[in-house]
Amino acid sequence: MKENEAQKLIAIVEDDPDVARIIEQVLRDFGFRTAWSRSATDLLRRLRTLAPDLCIIDLGLPDMDGLEVMQRVRSQSACGIVILTGRAHVSDRVMGLELGADDYVLKPFEPRELVARVRSILRRREGAAEAEGRSRRIAEFGGWRFNLANNTLHSPGGEEQVLSTSEADLLKVFIQNPNRILRREQLMGTRDLSPTDRSIDVRISRLRRRLEPSEDSPEFIKTVYGAGYLFLAAIAWPGGDATA
Ligand code: CA
Secondary structure (H helix, E strand, O other): OOOHHHOOEEEEEOOOHHHHHHHHHHHHHOOOEEEEEOOHHHHHHHOOOOOOOEEEEEOEOOOOEHHHHHHHHHHHOOOEEEEEEEOOOHHHHHHHHHOOOOEEEEEOOOHHHHHHHHHHHHHHHHHHHHHHHHHOOEEEEOOEEEEOOOOEEEOOOOOEEEOOHHHHHHHHHHHHOOOOEEOHHHHOOOOOOOOOOOHHHHHHHHHHHHHOOOOOOOOOEEEEOOOEEEEOOOOEOOOOOOOO
C-alpha cells in the first residue's frame, strides 16, 4: 500500500497466540495495520485510545463471553466487526450477527478468506459513510446552523462565524453524538497527545464562548464531572433525506 495514512487498523482479540499470529501476518501482508489483544479486558481497555476500522473478535475468550465482548465493542466504537467462532457454536454465530457483527468466519479458517471478508466489510462501510457524508452537511440545533463542509456556524440571529479546524472538529464530534456522555479521549483529535492534555478544555471553552449566551451556565455543552462532556441538543439534518 502506498500511503501510510490510508492503512486501516484492524484490532484482533484472540487468546490463542498462534492463531493471532497467523491473522496478524496475513493482514499485514495485505497492507493493514494490526493491534492484537489477548483478552477481552485488554481489548476494551485499548479501545479507549485506539480507533480501529474493524475488530476481529474470537467468541471463545477466557475472560468474557464473546457476545458480551461484541456488544461492548459496539457500544464503544463504530468499527466493523467480524466474529471468529468454532463450527460447534452455530447459535452464537447467528446471535452475533443479530447483535451487530458484520460477518463471521468459522474456525479453522483460510487466512485469505478472512482478509477477503475484512476488505468487503470495509468497502461496504466506506460506501455507506460517503452516502451519509453527502446527506449530512448541514446540522441544525437550537436555532443554530452548522455547515460541516466549510466549518461555518450561523447563530439564531443570523451572524456567521467561521470556526477553526480544531473547534469545528470538536463540534462535529458533539453533533454526531448528541445527548451522550463523551469522554475526553473521544473528543480529542489525533494531534492531542494524552488525555491529560489541557488542550481539550481550552477548545471546549472556546466553543462555549461561541455558542453559549452564558459560559457559566452552558446550554449545550454540559460538563459531566469525572466523566466528560455532553452535548445537549436535538440535531436536525435538513440537507438529508426525509427520514434524517
Ligand atoms: Ca479462543
